[in-house]
Amino acid sequence: MHLTKDEELLLQGERGDTLRRAMEILVALGDIYGAEQLIEIKSAQIAGVSYKTIGDAGLEWISDLDGKVAVPSILNPAGMDLLRWREMSIDEDFARKQLEIINAYRRLGVTIECTCTPYLLYESIASRGDHLAWSESSAVSYANSVIGAMTNREGGPSALAAALVGKTPLYGYHLEENRVPTHVIRVDADLKEYGALGFLVGKIVGDGVPLFVMRSRPDRDDLKALGAAMAASGSVALYYVKDVTQEPPEHDEDACEFVEIEEEEIRSVYDSTIDVDIVALGCPHCSMQELERIADLLEGRKVSSELWICTARRIAESAPELVRRIESTGARVICDTCMVVSPASERFKHMMVNSGKALAYIPGMCGISASFGSLEECIDAATGGS
Known part of the structure; x- marks a missing residue:
């Protein structure tokens, strides 16, 4: 060199x-x-x-x-x-x-x-x-x-x-030249959350560069969840979503591997039937918009299982009233860390997450079992559905 x-x-x-x-x-x-x-x-x-x-x-x-x-x-x-x-x-x-x-x-x-x-x-x-x-x-x-x-x-x-x-x-x-797509992923589903899709696709493409063609239009929090899951279940470091992210460099699409993902496959990742003793959200760390959504879903409820919401300290400290609303239910807004890298997770038996990244990492890094649910399912699990 x-x-x-x-x-x-x-x-x-x-x-x-x-x-x-x-x-x-x-x-x-x-x-x-x-x-x-x-x-x-x-x-x-x-x-x-x-x-x-x-x-x-x-x-x-x-x-x-x-x-x-x-x-x-x-x-x-x-x-x-x-x-x-x-x-x-x-x-x-x-x-x-x-x-x-x-x-x-x-x-x-x-x-x-x-x-x-x-x-x-x-x-x-x-x-x-x-x-x-x-x-x-x-x-x-x-x-x-x-x-x-x-x-x-x-x-x-x-x-x-x-x-x-x-x-x-x-x-x-x-x-x-290394940023061209290797796979075209056609998603035949109307998505509200993207962690389960990323969990599936990461396993398929490994360290490839997927280009998604999908009906739904993910926002930035959705893209955060999608990329995080693919990086954990595979080792994806770059992806594209047609008409949402930047366009990929000029490439030969015929040289790409084509993959079709249907809604039934995505739903197979979800499992809200297992008894949990902790629900953990915020992997990657929650944005302000995600904290607002969590606070709204918790309104009028009390948690019956441990509920952690992980975020950056700067975000939590900029929204004290939002944190107060969340923690008044018995949930905890946790800063500086997450459920994957903290030894605190190891004292539980089963964790429910809404993150494809956490789903991939928790069993190996924390030694406990994990299941995946939508944000609404996770809040229901933490509050006993009340």
Whole structure:
């Protein structure tokens, strides 16, 4: 990979050991994937935040770094609500280690928002055509597909390395020729929610690039749910929806694999018949519009099972009355974390979700069973249908 003179100096350690280590990661990635050079990035979104997922080794690695990020950088969800962790029954030793991780990132100049939906907080963090180094799978999908930015699905260390240097290797979805559709997905159904569709399609296309042709017209929250599910059940990082998202680059549609999805297949993902002891919403984190819808559905009800609603702290703090309405029912609005990366989920037996991403991840990452329902079905389950 060709490096500029300044990049060579970084790699040689002329500007410190931290930037040398960061450059070593980026150069190794570039060599593996055949990148010809590094390219400047607009922002970074960094996974590897929850102590549950990175442990002591990850904490030690981050704590050893010394420097400041070169571009706006934001964290993925942590393993607990940073303020209300006791209410989640988080162990004090876990909380101490989690806060050490947060402080280590803070010293590096990373914004401590702890969300998988940074685009809901900062419009300036990514625009169409921007090169990014984002690592959370649903955020990567949203950035590529809905915003029209360009990013690969980075690992936590490579995203942090890119944040420190301000550059990432030029390969994969940073190149226009790799952003063409591989599958055409015709959806013969009228959809209100999109997580179940994404859960199915991710399994079908793997790491492909699907182009959807559908009767319904998804909004941005729907696109968020669709992309998140495909990234989890498969490894989709880019998709298109005809007449909704940006148009794909010029391509030969005859070279695509055609798939037909019918309503009966989508309904097969749903299962609201199982007894649940927790319902969790907000994977990816809820938008303000989703919080409003949840509050309306909970109006006049009381929860009989645990109900978590996960969102970014900035969103929750901007709508205190909305949070009060939700929590007056016995539900909890949880910030900074989610049901997938928090050890708090592990004390339950069965979780109901309205997220195809959570449905894919919960059994393996939390060791409990999970079922999928619409938002209305989830609220009914949490309130006993009352």
